[in-house]
Amino acid sequence: MLDLLAGPFLDYGFMRRALVGCLALSLGACPLGVLLVLRRMSLVGDAMAHAILPGAAIGFLVAGLSVVAMTIGGVVTGLTVALLAGLVSRLTPLREDASFAAFYLVSLGLGVLLVSMRGSSVDLLHVLFGTVLALDNAALVLIAAIASVTMLTLAVLHRALIVECLDPGFLRAVGGHGMLVHMLFLALVVLNLVGGFHALGTLMVVGIMMLPAASARFWSENVAGQMAVASLLGFAACVTGLLFSYHHSLPASPAIILAAGAIYGASVLLGRHGSLLASALRLRHLQH
Amino acid sequence: MVSAAGPAVRLHDLTLTYRRHPAVHHLSGRFAPGSLTALVGPNGAGKSTLLKAIMGAMRPHAGRLELDGIDRQDIAYLPQLAELDRSFPINVLDLVALGAWRRVGMFGRLAGSHVEQAREAIAAVGLAGFERRVIGTLSGGQLQRALFARMLLQDARLLLLDEPFAAVDARTTRDLLALIARWHGEGRTIVAVLHDLELVRAHFPEALLIAREPVAWGATAAVLSPANLLAARRMSEAWDEAAPPCAQAA
Numbered sequence: 330m331l332d333l334l335a336g337p338f339l340d341y342g343f344m345r346r347a348l349v350g351c352l353a354l355s356l357g358a359c360p361l362g363v364l365l366v367l368r369r370m371s372l373v374g375d376a377m378a379h380a381i382l383p384g385a386a387i388g389f390l391v392a393g394l395s396v397v398a399m400t401i402g403g404v405v406t407g408l409t410v411a412l413l414a415g416l417v418s419r420l421t422p423l424r425e426d427a428s429f430a431a432f433y434l435v436s437l438g439l440g441v442l443l444v445s446m447r448g449s450s451v452d453l454l455h456v457l458f459g460t461v462l463a464l465d466n467a468a469l470v471l472i473a474a475i476a477s478v479t480m481l482t483l484a485v486l487h488r489a490l491i492v493e494c495l496d497p498g499f500l501r502a503v504g505g506h507g508m509l510v511h512m513l514f515l516a517l518v519v520l521n522l523v524g525g526f527h528a529l530g531t532l533m534v535v536g537i538m539m540l541p542a543a544s545a546r547f548w549s550e551n552v553a554g555q556m557a558v559a560s561l562l563g564f565a566a567c568v569t570g571l572l573f574s575y576h577h578s579l580p581a582s583p584a585i586i587l588a589a590g591a592i593y594g595a596s597v598l599l600g601r602h603g604s605l606l607a608s609a610l611r612l613r614h615l616q617h
Numbered sequence: 618m619v620s621a622a623g624p625a626v627r628l629h630d631l632t633l634t635y636r637r638h639p640a641v642h643h644l645s646g647r648f649a650p651g652s653l654t655a656l657v658g659p660n661g662a663g664k665s666t667l668l669k670a671i672m673g674a675m676r677p678h679a680g681r682l683e684l685d686g687i688d689r690q691d692i693a694y695l696p697q698l699a700e701l702d703r704s705f706p707i708n709v710l711d712l713v714a715l716g717a718w719r720r721v722g723m724f725g726r727l728a729g730s731h732v733e734q735a736r737e738a739i740a741a742v743g744l745a746g747f748e749r750r751v752i753g754t755l756s757g758g759q760l761q762r763a764l765f766a767r768m769l770l771q772d773a774r775l776l777l778l779d780e781p782f783a784a785v786d787a788r789t790t791r792d793l794l795a796l797i798a799r800w801h802g803e804g805r806t807i808v809a810v811l812h813d814l815e816l817v818r819a820h821f822p823e824a825l826l827i828a829r830e831p832v833a834w835g836a837t838a839a840v841l842s843p844a845n846l847l848a849a850r851r852m853s854e855a856w857d858e859a860a861p862p863c864a865q866a867a
Contacts, residue, residue, distance in 0.1 A: 367702075491707070492718075494702065494705065495702055495712075496700075496701055496715075498672075499696070499715065499718075501673070501674050501694075502673075502674075502690075502692055503718045503719060504689060546706075550706050550708070550751045551706050551711070551751075552706055554706075
């Protein structure tokens with residue numbers, strides 16, 4: 330049993346690298362996912378993940394599969410789309426979710442086209458689904474650095490982020506810089522999606538951000554607790570997915586996302602707060 | 618507590634727009650230091666917009682708004698209950714402790730004394746024992762009590778309350794009115810948006826009746842005369858949502 334669980338990580342360097350990358354990703358991306366859920370911005374995360382694609386594709390066209398070039402490209406287009414979509418929803422009657430959807434569909438089309446112009450379909454799969462089992466040093470350092478910056482920023486801005494979401498009027502009244510806080514938050518989301526995209530690809534990275542966050546809501550009733558739970562569940566999903574993919578020769582990033590999906594399903598059914606089980610128990614408690 | 622008389626708010630020919638729609642036109646006058654004013658008027662009359670402008674959340678379209686003897690940060694603002702995300706995972710103690718923001722800041726650490734003050738404020742609004750309850754499990758009245766506790770902690774000299782008694786039970790209304798009376802006695806300046814005219818007549822010495830344009834401002838009994846109320850209703854029936862920000866020649 331132990332051999333089944335620990336063996337792959339003890340025997341193979343690439344599995345250990347994948348594990349470290351996933352740990353860093355869970356520590357950074359999952360707490361951000363909790364804030365996205367609380368701000369009702371789950372779809373915005375999805376849109377920004379797609380927005381990274383054309384930038385990463387341009388980086389790929391210029392420098393091939395280079396971590397640095399693809400990262401810079403992804404950050405630039407990710408932030409641009411976040412700003413433009415926000416601007417469109419502020420200046421026109423189009424709602425924010427619709428304007429994000431419009432931008433991300435265009436980004437997806439553009440990105441796939443750009444990669445296909447020069448690369449093979451293997452390269453396209455690499456960009457869309459990541460290469461968690463082939464993380465090089467540059468990618469690992471990048472993911473770890475982004476996770477560190479994220480955790481530090483979240484610690485510093487914790488109170489402002491919570492109030493900006495709960496009661497924006499209060500933050501304004503006490504002279505907090507709500508807009509600045511919001512922008513910093515969006516920048517963190519883009520950074521984490523770019524970091525995660527090297528491991529899980531642009532299509533799957535948003536899964537590791539959102540699924541554990543949506544699950545955490547069923548296990549804790551305060552923001553800090555939900556963030557911790559989300560990181561823990563995210564890492565658990567990564568380990569499960571990696572092992573599953575190793576033993577059954579399946580692609581790793583979909584396996585990780587499916588594991589996160591299974592955890593989400595279990596949380597909806599069995600979680601401590603607001604799950605179907607918790608509601609049923611409370612009903613019984615009230616009847617007796 | 619408050620030593621000097623509360624601050625004043627002066628409005629000079631103030632015009633405000635809300636989402637590029639006209640909201641308040643040509644309003645001039647003054648909320649006197651230590652005054653307790655009810656802001657009344659039909660739906661869409663610009664009452665909430667005026668509060669937001671005083672708080673500094675929006676710039677005047679024309680005219681001026683001056684705060685006398687107070688910084689922007691010394692204002693406590695009570696949002697409408699509907700503006701708060703009630704499913705947010707935060708407990709009563711943490712919500713109330715936010716009232717210490719001005720002393721603690723965005724980054725500072727909450728000291729034991731702040732938590733102690735928050736507990737006292739929670740007890741003062743009759744919510745003792747609810748400290749660890751998540752706000753989603755509170756009734757409208759209980760949540761409003763918690764928000765009043767946060768204002769107790771804020772200890773601000775100018776209080777702006779947007780519909781404090783909407784969706785609140787009668788007993789809570791009575792208790793919160795007593796708190797407002799106490800704040801008034803301490804010399805704070807208070808402006809509250811209200812709908813219940815009987816309540817305004819009984820508890821608020823001054824009133825400002827607006828229907829996008831000011832109708833009357835002064836002693837409550839005179840402001841809420843049948844003639845003024847009829848005029849306000851007529852003005853609201855004549856509203857054209859597509860009108861430009863200010864049709865009246867300045």
